[in-house]
Amino acid sequence: MNLTNFSVICLDFSFDLLLDWLRLWTTAGQIVCLNLLVKNKQTQAGD
DSSP: OOHHHHHHHHHHHHHHHHHHHHHHHHHHHHHHHHHHHHHHHHHHHHO
């Protein structure tokens, strides 16, 4: 097993983990983004 193969396997594994995390956090992220957008619109309307 050479180093490049090992690196590719590691990258592959961490990429899968990353995708799982993204799936988990996408919903939360969307909610946060929506809240921020709403707040921005409110402050702009207030000016």
